[in-house]
Amino acid sequence: MSRKVKILGTGKYLPRRMVHSSELDKKLGLKEGWSEKKSGVSYRHYVDTETASEMGANAARQAIEEAGLSIHDIDCIISASGTYEQPIPCTATLIKIQLDLVNTNIPCFDINSTCLSFVTGLDTVSYLIEANKFNRVLIVSSEIASPGLNWDQKESCILFGDGAAAVVVGRSEADEASEIVASLTETYVEGAHYTEIRGGGTSLPATSYCADNHNEYLFDMNGKAVFKLSSKVIGGFMKKLFEQVPFKASDVRMVIPHQASGLAMRIMRQKLGYTEDQFMNIIATHGNVISASIPMALHDCIKQGRIARGEELMLIGTSAGLSLGAVLLVY
Template sequence: MDQERPRSTPLRIVATGEYVPVRRVGSDAFDRRWQKPDGWTERHVGIRHRQHAGDDESSSMMAAMAAQAALERAGLRADEIDAIISVGGVMEQAIPCTAVLVQRRLGLSSTGTPAFDVNATCLGFPVALDLVAPALTSGRYRRVLIVAGEVASAGLDWDDTDTAGLFGDGGAAVILEAGAGDEASCLLATHMETHSEGAEYCQVRACGTRMRLADDVDAYARASRFEMAGRATYRLAAQRLPGFMHTLFARAGVEARDLACLIPHQASVKALDHLQRALGLPPQVLVRILETHGNQMAASIPLALHHAIERGALRRGDLFAMVGSGAGLSFAGAVLRY
């Protein structure tokens, strides 16, 4: 995502889909676990309930189910997709990538359909969108499926009152295709920044090559849990966000007041409130699903997009933006006409 303002790119969001895990977990369950007063967790994290995946609800399963829902909405078959991109904070397994497992679940094992992952934590969807847009407009692909299946609950420390109640699981899918030159749907601009002074603020230290199971099993197990320095993350994000948003909107040639919707990553209620205040947005413009979904990592942005479309808050021809922060600390965003 370079710094020069690009031309708008004809690009159309064909359909979206969602998968909701069966198990709903109310915030009162955390109150009981932590021996807190009734309503403490909901007040603390701003979430009434979220879903947690069961043993049979893997990342690829939830992503594939969301993809099937999107395909049904679009009136398409799975074999009419030219590429599958999976985005996620944590892959289902180290090798192969999650997109391969989604391809198989969609019945495409023998088709050769390209399937690969984009690893940008919570920002996977806008990053994948930016990467795939030139391939669509050049004719390399006609139609691309971007999916997210997140099982955040697999890596939480259940005794951490700052993080355990914040996250939820779920699946999302978005089908994209190149827009026709005579229609309004387009991608106006994208922008991304990474500020690696925050690299340790949100992390899972194990499950890669940095720590090895054979060296210290107990240390490896501890490092397999999600760690977040919430206050430091918020401070750095609050410092960098205004400049980031200014650059994104300037590249698109729009202002916040021009947007029908702003679709953010559902990081936390504090982050959402700050974004709304910083941009001076009316409440109805900022799309919020945090209260009933929690922070679903890379699924948050495409799921919030899905809900905005399903609720009628986003209609064809509307101008909207997607924006978020992720581990790194990184920001990414896109401005589109739906």
């Protein structure tokens, strides 16, 4: 089902602290160059004093300005993030405070499907806009991965960075081509435990933390298993996705993938049959910023003039679950 929804503006914020892969090589006792070669990341950013809500608000202000709107034109704020500033209240509420909207009653809520949170948020919001529930929605993905990394897992800890991205979404005018054409998400639960943080929820609460189980509260990923399963299902997923639309995968002007790792994106691009010019890649200067990766890459794609209004765009990625998700849209 297509929806007359338009991306009105985008924004991005990166923390002040830049961390080069050579610094991680020293931290991990590795040969210089190992981290960059393995991850595809030259440098990433880690928070210094920034909070998730501060970063999200900074990205949001830019997105609202790019949309030519005022903050008071927004009628809903959604945090679409895989991490959160605190368990309660939702991060969207904290972002609203940072945006000085304390005297308004616009609703705030969070959507979390880990790395696919932005894609899920955009897909969900598009139906709400189509149904006239909201007019202009601010979707913010603000991620702080660095405190939860397990430095004993060298192949995963070198991948991640911190940062935020925001997108303002609204209704397209009748004479505009902009729309969401189709979307698809599938979850393959055989991969549910390939990527997880087991501690911090009700099964292993914060009060159970101790020196003996501290790894349970850190990020844990079986990268080879994730890659094997996603490679197995991507073909059938793409077939189902493009069965919904009147154009072929080759007609897509730009693909905005989740910035999982340099190797993962290279193999995905080859499997999907896209050229490097069609495949937005910012991994070298950002790392994997969880759910913010896709809207960050979208922002850079637009700012660099690599996509124009009326052209087809695909947002696609994987997330813990294991899930595959994509949105096809006309920008």
